Amino acid sequence: MSDSYLSFVNSSWGRRLAQTIGLPQPLPLQRHRSGQQGLANPVIIAGAGRLADEVRRIFKATDTVPAQAATLKAPSTVKVQGAVFDASAVVDLKQLDELYEFFHANARRLGQHARVVVLGTAPEHCQDLPQAIAQRALEGLVRSLAKELRRAITVQLIYVAPGAEQDLESSLRFFLSRRSAYVSGQVVRLEKSVDGAPSIDWGKPFSGRRALVTGASRGIGLAIAQVLARDGAQVVCVDVPQALSSLEQAASSVGGHAWALDITAADAVQQLQAYVAEHGAFDVVVHNAGITRDKTIAKMTEAAWRSVLAVNLQAPLQLSDALLQGQGLNAGGRIVCVSSISGIAGNLGQSNYATSKAGVIGLVQGLAPVAAARQVTVNAVAPGFIETQMTAKIPLMIREAGRRMNSLSQGGQPIDVAETIAWLAHPASGGVNGQVVRVCGQSLLGA
Amino acid sequence: MSDSYLSFVNSSWGRRLAQTIGLPQPLPLQRHRSGQQGLANPVIIAGAGRLADEVRRIFKATDTVPAQAATLKAPSTVKVQGAVFDASAVVDLKQLDELYEFFHANARRLGQHARVVVLGTAPEHCQDLPQAIAQRALEGLVRSLAKELRRAITVQLIYVAPGAEQDLESSLRFFLSRRSAYVSGQVVRLEKSVDGAPSIDWGKPFSGRRALVTGASRGIGLAIAQVLARDGAQVVCVDVPQALSSLEQAASSVGGHAWALDITAADAVQQLQAYVAEHGAFDVVVHNAGITRDKTIAKMTEAAWRSVLAVNLQAPLQLSDALLQGQGLNAGGRIVCVSSISGIAGNLGQSNYATSKAGVIGLVQGLAPVAAARQVTVNAVAPGFIETQMTAKIPLMIREAGRRMNSLSQGGQPIDVAETIAWLAHPASGGVNGQVVRVCGQSLLGA
Numbered sequence: 001m002s003d004s005y006l007s008f009v010n011s012s013w014g015r016r017l018a019q020t021i022g023l024p025q026p027l028p029l030q031r032h033r034s035g036q037q038g039l040a041n042p043v044i045i046a047g048a049g050r051l052a053d054e055v056r057r058i059f060k061a062t063d064t065v066p067a068q069a070a071t072l073k074a075p076s077t078v079k080v081q082g083a084v085f086d087a088s089a090v091v092d093l094k095q096l097d098e099l100y101e102f103f104h105a106n107a108r109r110l111g112q113h114a115r116v117v118v119l120g121t122a123p124e125h126c127q128d129l130p131q132a133i134a135q136r137a138l139e140g141l142v143r144s145l146a147k148e149l150r151r152a153i154t155v156q157l158i159y160v161a162p163g164a165e166q167d168l169e170s171s172l173r174f175f176l177s178r179r180s181a182y183v184s185g186q187v188v189r190l191e192k193s194v195d196g197a198p199s200i201d202w203g204k205p206f207s208g209r210r211a212l213v214t215g216a217s218r219g220i221g222l223a224i225a226q227v228l229a230r231d232g233a234q235v236v237c238v239d240v241p242q243a244l245s246s247l248e249q250a251a252s253s254v255g256g257h258a259w260a261l262d263i264t265a266a267d268a269v270q271q272l273q274a275y276v277a278e279h280g281a282f283d284v285v286v287h288n289a290g291i292t293r294d295k296t297i298a299k300m301t302e303a304a305w306r307s308v309l310a311v312n313l314q315a316p317l318q319l320s321d322a323l324l325q326g327q328g329l330n331a332g333g334r335i336v337c338v339s340s341i342s343g344i345a346g347n348l349g350q351s352n353y354a355t356s357k358a359g360v361i362g363l364v365q366g367l368a369p370v371a372a373a374r375q376v377t378v379n380a381v382a383p384g385f386i387e388t389q390m391t392a393k394i395p396l397m398i399r400e401a402g403r404r405m406n407s408l409s410q411g412g413q414p415i416d417v418a419e420t421i422a423w424l425a426h427p428a429s430g431g432v433n434g435q436v437v438r439v440c441g442q443s444l445l446g447a
Numbered sequence: 448m449s450d451s452y453l454s455f456v457n458s459s460w461g462r463r464l465a466q467t468i469g470l471p472q473p474l475p476l477q478r479h480r481s482g483q484q485g486l487a488n489p490v491i492i493a494g495a496g497r498l499a500d501e502v503r504r505i506f507k508a509t510d511t512v513p514a515q516a517a518t519l520k521a522p523s524t525v526k527v528q529g530a531v532f533d534a535s536a537v538v539d540l541k542q543l544d545e546l547y548e549f550f551h552a553n554a555r556r557l558g559q560h561a562r563v564v565v566l567g568t569a570p571e572h573c574q575d576l577p578q579a580i581a582q583r584a585l586e587g588l589v590r591s592l593a594k595e596l597r598r599a600i601t602v603q604l605i606y607v608a609p610g611a612e613q614d615l616e617s618s619l620r621f622f623l624s625r626r627s628a629y630v631s632g633q634v635v636r637l638e639k640s641v642d643g644a645p646s647i648d649w650g651k652p653f654s655g656r657r658a659l660v661t662g663a664s665r666g667i668g669l670a671i672a673q674v675l676a677r678d679g680a681q682v683v684c685v686d687v688p689q690a691l692s693s694l695e696q697a698a699s700s701v702g703g704h705a706w707a708l709d710i711t712a713a714d715a716v717q718q719l720q721a722y723v724a725e726h727g728a729f730d731v732v733v734h735n736a737g738i739t740r741d742k743t744i745a746k747m748t749e750a751a752w753r754s755v756l757a758v759n760l761q762a763p764l765q766l767s768d769a770l771l772q773g774q775g776l777n778a779g780g781r782i783v784c785v786s787s788i789s790g791i792a793g794n795l796g797q798s799n800y801a802t803s804k805a806g807v808i809g810l811v812q813g814l815a816p817v818a819a820a821r822q823v824t825v826n827a828v829a830p831g832f833i834e835t836q837m838t839a840k841i842p843l844m845i846r847e848a849g850r851r852m853n854s855l856s857q858g859g860q861p862i863d864v865a866e867t868i869a870w871l872a873h874p875a876s877g878g879v880n881g882q883v884v885r886v887c888g889q890s891l892l893g894a
Contacts, residue, residue: 093761100752101742103798107745129813134766136809143793143894147673148743185793185894296595297547298554303548314540317580325756345893346590346632351550354587355543362583366576446792446893447590447632 003387003403006410026409027152029181030113032419034230038202039176040115042067043101046102049088051119054165058172062202066288079111082176087120087138088160092130099141112151114175118142120366122159122189128268135159139187146185146442147407154184164192167431173202174423180417184407185442193430195332197354197373200428204232209427212282214238214263214315215289217247219388220338223414227422229254232381238263263289263315264307269322276328283330284425285323287316287337290356292390305352311355317363324367331375334425337364338417339382339436345447357382361436368434378435379424384440385411406441450705450834450850453857473856474599476628477560481677485649486623487529487562488516493549498533498566501612505619507675509649527559529623533566534585535607539577554614559598562623565589566615567852569606569636573761582606586634593632593889594854601631615638615880620649621870629863631854632889640877642779642822647875651679656874659729660761661710662736664694666835667785670861671733674869676701680714680731710736710762711754716769722777731872732770734763734784737803741796752799759803759894764810771814771821778822782870784811785864786829788887792894804829808883815881824880826871832858855888 009025013446042065045055059066067080085102085256089095099100099118110116118138126132138157146155156175161166167190174180180242201207211228215221216237225235235256239247251258259273276282290312293304316337323329341359364380371378385391385402391411394402403411420439424432455461456472463474473683488510492502506513514527532549536542546565556562565585585604593602603622607615613761614637621627648654658675663670663684672682682703686694691707698705708718723729737759763784770776784882789797790804814825832838832849838858841849850858867886871879 023838048588052631093756093764093806096756097749097753100749100799103744104747104749106753107743108735122787123809123813126813129768129810129817130764131525132813133806133809134707136812137760137802137806139805139808139894140790140793140805141798143805144789144801145744145793145794147793147795148798187894295556295594297550300547300551302544302547302551305551306544309543312582313580318579319578342591343587345891346587346592346594348591348594351588351591351595352547354591355584356587358587358590359540359580359584361586362570362580363576365583366570366573366579445891447586 003410015279022411024404027112028257029152029408030208031181031415032178038062038173039064040079041065042104043082043084043176045084046082046142047118049086051088051160051165051168052086054168055084055086055172058169067068076109080109080111080114081111082115083110085118087118090134093134093145097135103145109148109400110149114153116145116153116155117175118157120157120159122161125161139340143185152408154180157187158190159263160190160292161192164190164431166197167193167422170423170426170428171432179419179423182408182412182441183420183437183439186437188432188435188437191433192434194372194377194433198332198427205426206231206233209283210234210280211237211284211286212236212238213286213288217243217250219390220386220414222250222418223418224288224421225250225254225256227415227418229256229285260315264310264321268315269318272322272328272435273326277324281328281330283332284334285329286421286425290338290352292353294353295446296349297351300352301307309356312353313359316360319415322366324371324376329376331429332430333375335371335378336424337380340383341382341438341440341445343443344382364436365434372433377430379432379434380436381411381417381420382436384438384439386417386445387411387413396430405445406443408441412439412441450857463516469854471851474559474853476599477625478862479625484621485509488512489527489528490531490623491553492531493848494533494545496533496566498535498543498607498612499533499616500890501615502531502533523556524719525556527561528558529558529562529565530557535566535568537581540581540688543581543584554596555595556598561600563592563600563602564619564622565604567604567606569608572608590632599825599855601627602633604634605637606634608639609636611637611639611878613644615728617690617870617873617875624645626866626870629720629855629859629888630867630884630886633884635882635884637878638880641819641824641880644730644878652873653678653680656730657681657683657727658731658733658815659683659685660733660735661839664690664697666837667833667861667864668735669697670865671735671868672703673699674862674865675731676703678869710766711757716765716889717760719766719769720773723773728775728777730779731781732776733868733872737785739797739800741800742848743796744798747799755799756803759800761807763807764892767814771818771823776823779874779877780823782818782823782825782869783871784827786827786883788829788831788890789893791829812881820882824877826881827883828864828867829883829884829885830864831890833864834858834860852892853888853890857888859886859888871890
């Protein structure tokens with residue numbers, strides 16, 4: 001789970017050696033710590049669409065200093081920690097020049113670890129074809145900038161639907177903070193919130209909320225439980241009965257409850273309903289439990305095929321269905337699933353896993369409108385290469401390739417996935433629904 | 448433009464050396480030649496949805512022998528050249544087991560260069576959530592098989608909308624033939640044809656049809672002109688006035704007409720309208736002309752930004768608009784654009800190019816419904832690494848990486864792009880609209 005190359009190239013002689021012979025030089029990512037100032041600071045605000053006012057209001061609310069927008073052709077030499085470009089008013093190709101001018105002038109002003117967010121209007125919400133094309137073109141710009149800015153800088157595109165301007169804050173806070181350190185090159189669509197505008201304690205957003213996390217005894221699941229608990233949630237940690245002792249340890253470490261449940265058991269749904277009847281409904285459910293049984297299709301046993309689909313896809317479907325049909329999720333509830341880059345791109349030797357994780361995308365997209373009617377959202381993260389006990393078992397050279405094949409030239413940590421899930425599960429993220437967000441440092445791999 | 452490694456590992460001692468030290472061993476692709484039998488043969492037909500009858504009818508029409516579907520658990524040892532699995536009737540996760548059983552039993556029966564097509568029902572056309580999830584999950588299966596079957600085998604997923612069963616033939620013929628040698632891991636959606644069912648001469652489908660190809664004097668554009676002419680079209684070859692002599696040579700080589708036109712000229716639309724008024728309307732328009740001006744954004748000149756957007760995006764938009772508004776395209780017309788993997792994934796040093804090519808995707812998706820109302824389709828190809836004069840200039844090691852980072856471990860040829868365009872432009876492809884199909888050997892790169 002340690003990336004010795006990353007430490008090496010950031011030691012003083014390692015850095016010199018790497019520079020001399022031209023090795024990649026990833027920066028260690030800066031991650032969020034409790035008590036830190038939340039947002040990148042200072043930040044340049046540019047562009048003049050329907051979102052610029054709301055962006056300024058958010059900065060004011062967070063005491064973040066907006067840097068003066070640079071005169072476009074004469075960049076200031078003062079470094080900034082972030083940039084927000086409101087491109088929502090771009091209506092044709094000609095106006096895309098404004099983004100060129102801005103990034104051309106300001107790319108070098110962005111400090112290490114800077115956060116860049118472009119705001120737009122999704123093509124499906126545009127008035128006419130030239131606007132839809134210009135807005136769709138932003139994807140190519142954002143993904144290219146995410147690949148070329150380097151120095152641990154991240155770049156995202158958020159399409160904000162008309163009418164969803166007031167639902168931007170949780171997403172902007174996430175993407176402009178260190179919480180999103182391993183998320184880059186992503187395109188997210190925001191719609192009007194499914195559940196109105198709750199009043200938020202930004203320091204402890206999950207205060208008074210109950211969360212269920214499956215596969216919580218270790219690795220990414222444990223990190224999810226920790227982050228939700230850190231941010232105020234009461235967490236119910238679920239894992240299989242065989243993992244009971246590490247599960248109890250995990251639950252106790254986050255001040256939560258341990259619940260030994262095999263989510264693939266024939267009576268898992270009934271057990272969940274009974275649990276809810278006894279302890280009350282949940283606000284957040286994270287379907288994190290997942291298994292791999294890798295083999296090429298010709299060598300794969302039927303058991304390997306079925307068990308992977310049962311744990312990774314059938315169980316999240318059945319449990320989500322039961323929670324939504326019954327009274328298992330409060331209004332304002334959040335379901336977060338875990339897909340995978342393999343589910344997006346397919347993977348050699350993982351036809352079972354990729355099938356299950358592609359199905360998770362289908363689950364999220366199909367369930368989102370149904371859930372919205374109950375004031376619940378359903379989203380997924382799709383992790384790339386994350387440093388866990390699972391990836392530590394990958395042979396060295398393949399592991400090295402997996403680690404470096406992304407714009408940040410390193411693997412992510414479980415906490416990167418957990419922070420992204422906490423954003424999707426956030427009480428103020430009711431405008432984020434049906435989305436699949438990669439946590440992969442903008443892995444080269446895709447479809 | 449020659450891939451010396453591919454020749455080397457397919458020489459007798461090169462093959463032995465590669466086996467000994469474990470180098471990748473790409474097979475040279477087999478491409479279509481005039482007079483060849485069109486479809487892979489024999490082919491296994493499996494699955495039992497609403498498409499199986501139509502698939503059998505197509506095989507009968509093409510004199511292709513369907514191999515007896517293998518008894519699932521006792522695979523025959525007879526090699527087959529293709530497989531079609533009709534999964535359109537899969538309604539839940541349980542039924543996905545049928546695909547596991549089929550591919551588990553038959554993966555090794557597939558000969559080198561075999562063509563595999565899975566047919567499904569797009570999630571948005573499904574009756575309920577379990578069906579939508581199972582159908583969406585097929586993407587993960589197909590993309591994984593495309594990565595692991597190797598031996599120049601290709602695998603695709605075609606979602607056929609209910610009611611579009613009769614519009615499958617041109618797509619099935621393409622994906623089961625050598626014409627699609629460099630297309631793999633793709634997901635295509637078929638809807639009911641925008642223009643009814645014309646009677647087709649499958650040997651010369653473009654007979655009596657007029658095609659316009661921009662950037663036709665060399666490379667991919669020339670290959671497009673050649674393939675359309677081979678298949679019966681009268682081709683008008685367009686390129687900039689500076690390329691006049693090679694343009695005239697290209698046009699004459701395909702028995703077509705040369706037309707020197709700068710598609711970014713202020714009066715390009717008027718020139719096109721005048722040309723149509725004099726010579727008549729087109730049936731096929733291929734927006735192939737494109738340029739690159741690579742630099743990172745901080746070093747990119749405004750001219751480099753603007754010229755790339757003008758040629759690659761503004762011109763296709765203006766000309767398509769003029770053709771559709773005026774009488775420039777006959778009913779049954781086809782517009783085919785050229786996007787790029789860079790437009791999907793972004794690319795370092797190509798923010799201008801990626802923006803333009805992402806915009807092309809917006810153009811295709813936005814224009815498709817408008818065009819459909821006029822019985823015209825709009826689609827795009829997105830080439831990956833294609834062996835051209837442009838890619839021959841890439842430094843050796845980067846070129847090698849680009850060539851090998853796909854499931855076929857080699858670059859494509861201009862003809863691979865051209866054959867794919869000919870399928871999209873085919874008179875019987877009226878059910879393919881608004882699609883972006885990668886021609887990349889299933890490049891690892893994506894978003």
